[in-house]
Amino acid sequence: MSGAGFDSNPFANQQQSQGENPFARPAGGEAAVTKPPANAPPAYTESAARKIDTTDLQRRQEELERKEAELSRREAELGRQPLNIRQNNWPSLPSVCPCGPCFYQDFSVDIPSEFQRIVKAVYYLWMFYSCVLFLNILGALAYWISGGSATTFGLSILFFVLFAPAAFVCWYRPAYKAFRSDSSFNFFFFFFTFFFQFIVSVIQALGFKNFGTW
Secondary structure, three states: OOHHHHOOOOOHHHHHHHOOOOOOOOOOOOOOOOOOOOOOOOOOOOOOOOOOOOHHHHHHHHHHHHHHHHHHHHHHHHHOOHHHOOOOOEOOOOOOOOOOOOEOOOHHHHOOOOOHHHHHHHHHHHHHHHHHHHHHHHHHHHHHHOOOOHHHHHHHHHHHHHHHHHHHHHHHHHHHHHHHHOOHHHHHHHHHHHHHHHHHHHHHHOOOOOOOOO
């Protein structure tokens, strides 16, 4: 067999039929550049980023700072007292009086700031009730002078002496201590005694004869 058959290129006819070489560099000498698709997503910018609303965080931070300042003020108030023993300051009596104050009361120290308005309202309600009992004495005295029964006048004095301090101890002080220490027992005691006091006040307002009200 002759070796001349191996000298020819078997792919020569295929390259001639297909034309140019697909791997050849273009005529200009530059490589082809791939263009991005027409529907490509927009570029990410800072303005398009989601901004976090910090208003709620600032409000919580201010609330925590306010509570911290309130606690610091209470600690400073207690630290100024000797041996951290709170001295009774209510009722305010002159130094010449043989009897001293019986209770300690300070709304700004004992009561949280969000409940001080409620406790003060209960305190003013007790003061109003005591004033009504005192005015009832004056009315019963006028009624007695005008020819009425002396029993009404005597009972009006008894009601003032008995009910004014009893109301302070039985429903105002439990309310004060309930908001001071968040005590469920004091809340229950306040509502129970206050309801009883309300029923008694309604009966007194009806003005039954010889019942101590005028």
